[in-house]
Amino acid sequence: MKLSGRIRWILVVLACLAVSLVCVVYPIYVIRPFRAQGARELALALAVCRFRPVLTVVSALVAAGAAMAYWRAPARMWRRILAAAGAALVCVLAALARVNVYELMFHPDDHPAFAATAEVKLDKDDKLIVVKVRGSARAYPIRTMGYHHVVNDVVGGTALAATY
Amino acid sequence: MDGLRLTFHLAGINNQNFLMRDEETGSYWQQISGLAISGPLQGRQLTLVHSDELTFATWKAEEPQGTVLKDVPKYAAQYEAKDWDVRMKRAPVVIQFAEQGMKSRDLLLGIQAFGASRAFLYDQVVKEKLVRDHVGAEPVLLVMGPDDQSVRAFRDRIPGVDGAPDFYRMTASESGALLMDAATGSRWNFQGCAVSGKAKGVCLEPIPMLKDYWFDWRNYHPGTTVWRKR
Numbered sequence: 001m002k003l004s005g006r007i008r009w010i011l012v013v014l015a016c017l018a019v020s021l022v023c024v025v026y027p028i029y030v031i032r033p034f035r036a037q038g039a040r041e042l043a044l045a046l047a048v049c050r051f052r053p054v055l056t057v058v059s060a061l062v063a064a065g066a067a068m069a070y071w072r073a074p075a076r077m078w079r080r081i082l083a084a085a086g087a088a089l090v091c092v093l094a095a096l097a098r099v100n101v102y103e104l105m106f107h108p109d110d111h112p113a114f115a116a117t118a119e120v121k122l123d124k125d126d127k128l129i130v131v132k133v134r135g136s137a138r139a140y141p142i143r144t145m146g147y148h149h150v151v152n153d154v155v156g157g158t159a160l161a162a163t164y
Numbered sequence: 165m166d167g168l169r170l171t172f173h174l175a176g177i178n179n180q181n182f183l184m185r186d187e188e189t190g191s192y193w194q195q196i197s198g199l200a201i202s203g204p205l206q207g208r209q210l211t212l213v214h215s216d217e218l219t220f221a222t223w224k225a226e227e228p229q230g231t232v233l234k235d236v237p238k239y240a241a242q243y244e245a246k247d248w249d250v251r252m253k254r255a256p257v258v259i260q261f262a263e264q265g266m267k268s269r270d271l272l273l274g275i276q277a278f279g280a281s282r283a284f285l286y287d288q289v290v291k292e293k294l295v296r297d298h299v300g301a302e303p304v305l306l307v308m309g310p311d312d313q314s315v316r317a318f319r320d321r322i323p324g325v326d327g328a329p330d331f332y333r334m335t336a337s338e339s340g341a342l343l344m345d346a347a348t349g350s351r352w353n354f355q356g357c358a359v360s361g362k363a364k365g366v367c368l369e370p371i372p373m374l375k376d377y378w379f380d381w382r383n384y385h386p387g388t389t390v391w392r393k394r
Binding site (some may be wrong): 011027034035036037040043049050086103106107108109112114115116118122124125126127128129130131133135137138139143145146149150151152155158159162163 | 185215218243249
C-alpha cells in the first residue's frame, strides 16, 4: 500500500513528536523520587538526557519542514493547523529538553560566602561537615547543606564540591 | 579532573542517593561514590577530601581561625532543622536490605578502607564512646568527641611504635585529652594527636567515615559487615 504524500508528512510530524516526547518524559519517569531505579533504565534515561538536546532540535527541524510541506499540499485548513500545532509542540519539547527538573527544584548556592568562626551565630550542637586542606579549615552547616546539597568551593587552593 | 575545574549541580536521584551533573562536560556523578556513571567522563572517579561531621562547639574549639559557609538570606527561612538526619528516618525507602538485623533507616557510620567495608550503628557508638574493632585486617578506633555527638575514626596503631597501643578512655581533662594508651602512656585528644607523654606530637592516621542510612550504605557496599558490641 502506497501512502499519499500528504499522509507521509503527517506521519513524519507524529514520529518527531513521539521522539521528542520520549526524550522529555522518559528521564522524568525513571529519575523521580520515591521510586526504585534499575541500573539499566537509569543508564538509558541518562543517555537520553545526554543526547536529547541534539535529538530534539533535529526532530523540531524535521517536524517544521514536514508541517510546511503539508501546509502547501491541498488539505483542509483544520488539518493544516493541526500539523502546524504538532510541529510547534515538537519545538516546545526541544526547549523543555534543555531543562533539568531537579536543577529547577533545588536551589544551588552559586556564590558561596563565608564568615569567620567567631562571627557565626550557630547553636553549640549544630552539626557541620568540616574539611581542612593545606591548613585552611572550612565548615559547612548541615542545616544549610540539607537545603542546597551541593556547594562548589575552593579550600586551601583545592577545588572541591561539598555535598550532603 | 585533568586540569578542568568541574562545577556540580544536583541533577537527579538514584535510589535516594543524588546525582550531580557537571556543567563542563554534562557527565552525571553519584554523590556517595564520586563516580561518573554517565556521560563523557563515565568511569572516572573524584578524589575524596577527608571530612568530619562535628558539632559547632567542637569545631570552633579546634579551628578558631576557620571559616563557615554563610546562609543565603533568600533561602534561609526554608533551611532544614538541625536534626535533619534523624527526622529523615521517618521517610519511606525504595530499596531494602533486610539483613544483619538492620533496619533501612538505621543511622550508621560507614568505613570503606583496607579492602573492606564496615558499618557501626551511630547510637551504639555514642553509647560506647570508644570502639576498638577491625576493618578488614586493620585495627581501627572510633572515638566519641567531648560533645558526646561527634565521632572520628583512626587506625589503631601509633606511628613508630610496634605492637597494639591498647587505648582506653579517660574522663574529660582540661588539656582536652580523651584517651590514654598503655603502650606509651601518652594522652591523646579528639584530633588523634598525643598532647603529653612519650608520643607527644605524634598523630594517629585518620580514616574517612560516612554517616549514612543502612539502605544507602548497603546498596553501595554489598559486602559490608556490621559491628556489634560483644
